[in-house]
Amino acid sequence: MPDTTILWTRKDLQAATGGQLAGDVKVHGVCIDTRILKHGDLFIALIGHNSDGHRYLRQALEAGASCVMAHDEAAISTAGLTDDPRLLKVDDTMQGLEALGRYRRAQFSGRVIAVTGSVGKTTTKNMLATALAPYGQVHASVASFNNHWGVPLTLARLPEEAAFCISEVGMNHPGEIAPLAAQIRPDIGLITTIGSAHLGHMGSIDAIADEKAALFAALPSSGTALCPEASQGLARLKQALPTGVSLWQAGVTTSATIRITDLTCTADGSQFHLTTPRGDTDVRLAAPGPHLARNAALALGAIAALGLDPKAGAEALRHFQPEAGRGQQRLLPGGITLLDESYNASGPSIRAALDTLALMPARRHLAALGDIRELGQFAEAEHRALAEPLMKHDILTFCCGPHMKSLYEALPPSLQGGYAENSVQLASLLHPALQKGDVLLVKGSLGSNMRALIALLEQPMSTTTHAPESA
Ligand SMILES: Nc1ncnc2c1ncn2[C@@H]1O[C@H](COP(=O)(O)OP(=O)(O)O)[C@@H](O)[C@H]1O
Ligand SMILES: [Mg+2]
Structure with missing residues (x-):
């Protein structure tokens, strides 16, 4: 219709x-x-x-x-x-689109929440959209529409009768967030994480923190800023807060405003108790991974920051699933479980995915990793540093791409599954090595085309191996 x-x-x-x-x-x-x-x-x-x-x-x-x-x-x-x-x-x-966005925003009488961060923007934005639905009509960015056209498009589509507008805000280069935040004029600003994504363009974690801080700087004095309590660059975020803006930090310590206690993470999901200034609630998530529990705490924290009791939001999150390529599980031919993280990769999101992989019962844990892009001069060190979580979780690792070569060489031989220049070539190394009961994580930047590797693994074995075909 x-x-x-x-x-x-x-x-x-x-x-x-x-x-x-x-x-x-x-x-x-x-x-x-x-x-x-x-x-x-x-x-x-x-x-x-x-x-x-x-x-x-x-x-x-x-x-x-x-x-x-x-x-x-x-x-x-x-x-x-x-x-x-x-x-x-x-x-x-372009100016016409922005003008539509600003006009609609100015007319809007509902509450506006902006979500940014190095990783987890889309997942947290989607969680918040799901969790807010019981409280009123929600309008949210489609997919990752978070840039110079995505933000004004989201605003230009905002229905007058909505109660809430959630806009994702992204950046690859310095100076991008401030003009987007000025269009959104959020009541609540949420920073999911500050980490090494786009480090190549940004130069340092401090520069990334300053850039994200531009979202907090755009808040009105009645506004609330939310971020993880253990965030890198926290001091810089605090400096950016305009007078009157409250800072709510999410975490596990007694000083956290949004406090997580009794956290249990298993392959079947996570559960925890959440304490907020607007009420406490138990939270159960069917999607596994400690990072999703952290995102959920922030999303529910934003609901509390709107002055609402987060209980109904927690209930709505029970069956939440992340978008394609961000952690869905499915069975591959041959009884192999795939953890599909092929949408994108950064250092923090690979670590989060490895923590999730390690939760899953398996004969063996395997990872097929493609290059993380946009790291510039930091690429080698960032890739190499992933040896630590791979060794901690004892993950047999297959790598492709020039940067992943540094990681592959940093691994002990017992964890070196195979290296290839690209994802298609890696499929022919990986496919014959897979065994029933294995759980395989596939992850890499969009440009490393790990989707192609998954497509090959979804085919019968003979199409990716060099085994002679039967007559
Ligand atoms: N809080 C988090 N910490 C680390 N990784 C995360 C977090 N939230 C999501 N991720 C992972 O990061 C990747 C990108 O997630 P997404 O929500 O699309 O982020 P963004 O919109 O910021 O690009 C996915 O692999 C996802 O599983
Ligand atoms: Mg996104």
Whole structure:
């Protein structure tokens, strides 16, 4: 069923952007990609690194767009849209999108939460969206829409009647968070973790902490800042807090505002007791891993920071599962259990995944690891340092990629399963080594293409080994 709620009218579109629009359009959604456009959407022709949305103006209308936002006169004319009543003509589409976001944010009377961090943004944002649902209508970023277009798109899609808006905020380079936070204007700022992701571009953990601190700096004096109590760069986060903003730290010590006690983590999930300034609750998570317990504590902490008793939120989290490639388990042919972490990798997220792997009952624990990208001059040391958790958990390790070579060489021979240059070649080493009852973690940065390795492991053995085929 198409969504018939009216998100934008002609009057609001013009008021927000200052653009011209002749038709009395009714917009039900906002979209920047014609491949996923829904009937009634406003299509915004953004200019990206490798593509220009202006090339798809006609296609957008043919797919049912109620309106298209564009600025390139030549493209508008080529598409035959110069006098089309469905054209919202602006000076710049990126600025137009931001203007929609700011306009909607300014109209919004619900509460706004922004989530950033080196790892765990999407998982925590999704946990918070799940946990907040019992308290009112939730609007949240789709997937990892957390950058210069993801944030304004999230805001431009915000329905007036929602009670809560949750926006993920990301960064790869210094200076990215402040302008995004200024658009979101959060009431609550949540930092999941501060760690070595994107260290190459950022230069130091302190620089990463300063960048995340820009989210706290954007909070109003009535706002609440949340972060783990043992966070790296905590002093820098505290320095950034505007006067009046409360800092709530989550952790296990008696001084934590959001306090975790009686934590038990098994392969079947985690449970703990949570104490918050708005009430206590037991928490049970079906998805395993201590990192998910920490994320859940922060998500429930954000609910308490909104002034709500977190009990109903904890109940809603019981069956929460992370998104694809972030820790789902499934069976591979041959009785091998896969822990699929192929979506992405950073030092902290590999450590978290290894801790989860170690919880799972197995004949042997194996890991297939691809390169962590964006570490620059820190790459070798960051990769090498993973030898410590691999040795601690006694994990037979298969590696691919130039950086992972440093890690592979740092491992004792008993844990060296095999090394290959890329994930496809690694599959042919790994496949014949797998045995029934093994539990295998697959993880690497998106660019190391560990999904290809999983796809090969999902096929019958003969397609990835060099064994002669039977006639
Ligand atoms: N608190 C955490 N600490 C360490 N790793 C985490 C944490 N939360 C999630 N992860 C792992 O980090 C990876 C990325 O998770 P995701 O939630 O998509 O983060 P982000 O949105 O920040 O990229 C996944 O492998 C996930 O399991
Ligand atoms: Mg994300």
